[in-house]
Each structure stands twice: as structure tokens, then as C-alpha cells.
Amino acid sequence: MTQPLRAAIIGTGSVATLHARSLDRIDGVELVAVADVMPGRARAFADEHAAAAHAYDSLEHLFAAETVDVVHLCTPPGVHAPQAVAAFAHGAHVIAEKPPALSLSELQQMTDAAAAADRRFAVVFQQRTGSAADRVKRLLDSGAFGRALFATCNTLWYRDAEYYSVPWRGRWETEGGGTTLSHGIHQIDLLAYLLGDWRAASAQLWRQAREVETEDVSTATILFESGTVASVSTSVVSPRETSSIRIDTERATIEVDHLYGHAPKNWRITPASFVGEEEAAAWNFDDAAFEGGIVPSGHDALLGSVYASLFAGEPLPAVAAEPARALEIVTAFYASAREGGGRVERERVQGEAALRGTLEAPVVDNRGVDNRGVETRAVDNRAVGG
Ligand SMILES: NC(=O)c1ccc[n+]([C@@H]2O[C@H](COP(=O)([O-])OP(=O)(O)OC[C@H]3O[C@@H](n4cnc5c(N)ncnc54)[C@H](O)[C@@H]3O)[C@@H](O)[C@H]2O)c1
Known part of the structure; x- marks a missing residue:
């Protein structure tokens, strides 16, 4: 049997909960680590959603200790670009919350970094799904x-x-x-x-x-x-x-x-x-x-189809x-x-x-x-x- 994909969630505020719940419903992926700059927030989030996951106070500390296949960016949009670039350099695929970046030039840096690392870069625009x-x-x-x-x-x-x-x-x-x-x-x-x-x-x-x-x-x-x-x-x-x-x-x-x-x-x-x-x-x-x-629109549908493409080694689906x-x-x-x-x-x-x-x-x-x-x-x- 193949190893499960190892996922990490960065930013454990409101929308991160939707990611954790969706990950829980996808076979073949394990939430292994979370990070948040707010002391205590990452640990409390891990305790609620994946007790075995390690909690960190930054993306840098997480990468220093973990090997991760997929990084979910649930942080404010102003840090999506540097965090995505760091994740691609670490060899991970990235699933970023909307808006993907604060500008098209930042978004270009992200797509260039994904191409250079040969990793997938998906953005959560879940209204397309369903x-x-x-x-x-x-x-x-x-x-x-x-x-x-x-x-x-x-x-x-x-x-x-x-x-x-x-x-x-x-x-x-x-x-x-x-x-x-x-x-x-x-x-x-x-x-x-x-x-x-x-x-x-x-x-x-x-x-x-x-x-x-x-x-x-x-x-x-x-x-x-x-x-x-x-x-x-x-x-x-x-x-x-x-x-x-x-x-x-x-x-x-x-x-x-x-x-x-x-x-x-x-x-x-x-x-x-x-x-x-x-x-x-x-x-x-x-x-x-x-x-x-019937599949309703939402994070389940979006993340489910992104992971299906990652498991199959195929390009991202049109919804992502x-x-x-x-x-x-x-x-x-x-x-x-x-x-x-x-x-x-x-x-x-x-x-x-x-x-x-x-x-x-x-x-x-x-x-x-x-x-x-x-x-x-x-x-x-x-x-x-x-
Ligand atoms: N797709 C959707 O339906 C949907 C819904 C809500 C929010 N969002 C998007 O999700 C993103 C987060 O929104 P939210 O409402 O969850 O915000 P939030 O403020 O509730 O959570 C963001 C979390 O990121 C943490 N954080 C901030 N800077 C960080 C850093 N450098 N490293 C690690 N953690 C950091 C904060 O401490 C906080 O816990 C935004 O881009 C937002 O637009 C999408």
C-alpha cells in the first residue's frame, strides 16, 4: 500500500476548520502538522482535529522539523506568496485560500515557484465546484x-x-x-x-x-x-x-x-x-x-478533487x-x-x-x-x- 500524503495547515483560524474537516473525509491523506503565529492556537486546533499532529509557531519551524507533501495556506492573504514560495522550495504542493495573493505580481511569483519545483498550486475558489x-x-x-x-x-x-x-x-x-x-x-x-x-x-x-x-x-x-x-x-x-x-x-x-x-x-x-x-x-x-x-459546492468537493488529481499524478482539475x-x-x-x-x-x-x-x-x-x-x-x- 502507498504511503498517505502528509498534509500541513498553516494558519489555524476560521477557514482552517473547513480544511481539517475535509481532510478527515479524504482517504490517503494525513494531517501531520499545523502552524500559527498565535501562541496556543495551533496546538488547540491540532487537539481538536488531529491529536497526533505536531503544532508549530511558524512555517519555518514546521519545515525545519517535518517532511510535508501538501501545504494548506489558511493564513491572511498578505503572507500567501512568501509562504507558498517557501513551501514549493520545500518540495510540497500548495493549496492556498482565496484570494491567492495581494497582487498579480505576487501570484506570478507563486506560479513560477510551483513550475520551477514541478509542484501543483491550487487556489480555493470552491464556488466553481458541485x-x-x-x-x-x-x-x-x-x-x-x-x-x-x-x-x-x-x-x-x-x-x-x-x-x-x-x-x-x-x-x-x-x-x-x-x-x-x-x-x-x-x-x-x-x-x-x-x-x-x-x-x-x-x-x-x-x-x-x-x-x-x-x-x-x-x-x-x-x-x-x-x-x-x-x-x-x-x-x-x-x-x-x-x-x-x-x-x-x-x-x-x-x-x-x-x-x-x-x-x-x-x-x-x-x-x-x-x-x-x-x-x-x-x-x-x-x-x-x-x-x-449530488455533490454540493464547497471545500469537500474542491479539496477532494485536488487530492484525487495528486493521487493520480494528473494535472489539477478545472475547478482548481x-x-x-x-x-x-x-x-x-x-x-x-x-x-x-x-x-x-x-x-x-x-x-x-x-x-x-x-x-x-x-x-x-x-x-x-x-x-x-x-x-x-x-x-x-x-x-x-x-
Ligand atoms: N474559501 C472560503 O470560503 C473562505 C472563507 C473564509 C476565509 N477565507 C480566506 O482564508 C484566509 C484566512 O481567513 P480566516 O477567516 O480563516 O482568517 P483568520 O484571521 O480567522 O485566521 C488566520 C490565521 O492565520 C494566523 N496567521 C497570521 N499570520 C500568520 C503567519 N505568518 N504564519 C502562520 N499563521 C499566521 C492567524 O494567527 C490566524 O489564526 C484568507 O485568505 C481568507 O480570505 C476563505
Whole structure:
């Protein structure tokens, strides 16, 4: 029997729990070590999830003592790049939480280091996973729905002051961006996974209520190579939370409405009036339509398929490939905000060094003055809707 793969989790805060639970459900992998800079946190985490795992106070100390096959980066995004580069140098594969890095130049360092070490580099964009997204992607790619014409992509969440009291959140230097980079990127990634290459994007950033350096709302547009245009809204000031995508194609409207994960019951396809009953019935989301059972989106699905590819020695599956796509779109949004909201082409994002560094951009502050010191309309939007 082959040896199990030896996994380590770096950063044992909130999202690390999802990784530990998923690892527990995958045969052939063992959580052998964890690390966190907070004294006691790593040990307590190991005690809860894998009592035999060794606990360390840094990645460096962990590598000095352990041989590890796969490193899970569940740390804040500002340290993903140096930690991934160190892990590749150590000979490990890396599975990094979203956002993969604070900039495209950092992400390039990570993908270059993975290539140099001949290791795999997967990013956790788990909204791509699950039976329903897979089915919709196949149907879209097959042409069954005709051309996609218009889409909406809304990540309308609520994060209060306590959420932003964690020191790394809400700051350009450590979080890299605001809600667009940290939350909207999930749905943007799913939208682009479904619709393919993008051509250009534009955006504006707003600070409506939270005490953050970055934005708490953004309004944006993506133009895809196919000509599909998408309107993208992201917010952390929305009391009724939703994550939703709607794609209007020539032959149907495709919708998903969920919060942090979706199953077939969250999806709906409404055929255009001229589509025949028999064909429309074949697009259904009944349980019986999914041979082999239903897989909901989530860390289990993503990590399960990444490990399956590692066990088989195969390239990463499509749900874990192309780590740069969503970050490129988000980079275009921030670049557009820097340029007054105009259109930013994909070639510029891929080629111009100035766009591949920090995402920091002006945010229109509706609480008074924007971060360039320019007076804006002093509207207190906190009063609207309580
Ligand atoms: N995929 C998802 O659904 C999802 C959900 C939540 C968070 N995330 C992402 O996961 C990452 C972590 O988010 P979180 O909410 O778990 O944050 P968190 O603050 O709860 O946990 C981060 C942990 O990393 C530790 N840490 C910080 N710097 C470190 C370092 N240099 N070395 C080792 N440990 C270090 C902190 O002490 C903390 O325990 C972020 O990139 C976030 O965007 C993804």
C-alpha cells in the first residue's frame, strides 16, 4: 500500500476548520502538522482535529522539523506568496485560500515557484465546484442555451465592525483590497468559470459605512470575449444577504441564489417561451438528473478533487485550475477605479507592470471625504434602511 500524503495547515483560524474537516473525509491523506503565529492556537486546533499532529509557531519551524507533501495556506492573504514560495522550495504542493495573493505580481511569483519545483498550486475558489455548476457549465459549453447575452453577479453580504476588528482586515497592506477582493471574488470566479475569457472591465469603489481603508461596496461591469456583459455588485453592508448569479442567454435564464454554498436546489433554469417542453425538461435540476448523486459546492468537493488529481499524478482539475482569472478581473476593477471608472482591457492587466502591483485605489467615501482628500458629497448612507 502507498504511503498517505502528509498534509500541513498553516494558519489555524476560521477557514482552517473547513480544511481539517475535509481532510478527515479524504482517504490517503494525513494531517501531520499545523502552524500559527498565535501562541496556543495551533496546538488547540491540532487537539481538536488531529491529536497526533505536531503544532508549530511558524512555517519555518514546521519545515525545519517535518517532511510535508501538501501545504494548506489558511493564513491572511498578505503572507500567501512568501509562504507558498517557501513551501514549493520545500518540495510540497500548495493549496492556498482565496484570494491567492495581494497582487498579480505576487501570484506570478507563486506560479513560477510551483513550475520551477514541478509542484501543483491550487487556489480555493470552491464556488466553481458541485454537481449543479458542473451541469450548467457543460450545458453552456455545449451551446444548448445559445449565446449568453447579459449577466448579473451579486455578492451582497453583511460584515459588522467586529469582523473588521481583526487587525489584518480592512487595510490595503494586509487584506490587499476590500469586499471585492475578499468576498465578491468568489462569485466573480464562478461567473468567469461559466462564461470563459473576459475582455475588459470597469468599476467604482464606495465606502458607505464601515471603518475601513478599502471599499465596503463596489459596482462594476465585465465584458466577456463572447460579448456577454455582466453587471457585478459587491457589498458588506447588506442586511438581507445573498450570493447570486443570473445569466440571460438566447434560449434560457439561468440563476443561482445562495449564500456560502450551492446545491442543485439553489439553481433554476427558465426556458425562453419558444423552447420545446421536452428540451426544457432535459435541463431540469431534479435529483435524478445527477448520475452518481449530488455533490454540493464547497471545500469537500474542491479539496477532494485536488487530492484525487495528486493521487493520480494528473494535472489539477478545472475547478482548481487557472488561479489568476478572478484576480485579473478584480485587478481590472481596482485599476479602473484608479483611472476614474473607465474601461480596462485584459491585455493591460496581463502586460502592464503598474497594474500588476498593489490594488490600492481611491474609494469614494460617502461618509465625507475620499482617500485622495477630495471632498465628496457628504451623504450618510448609514441612515438608509437602518
Ligand atoms: N474559501 C472560503 O470560503 C473562505 C472563507 C473564509 C476565509 N477565507 C480566506 O482564508 C484566509 C484566512 O481567513 P480566516 O477567516 O480563516 O482568517 P483568520 O484571521 O480567522 O485566521 C488566520 C490565521 O492565520 C494566523 N496567521 C497570521 N499570520 C500568520 C503567519 N505568518 N504564519 C502562520 N499563521 C499566521 C492567524 O494567527 C490566524 O489564526 C484568507 O485568505 C481568507 O480570505 C476563505
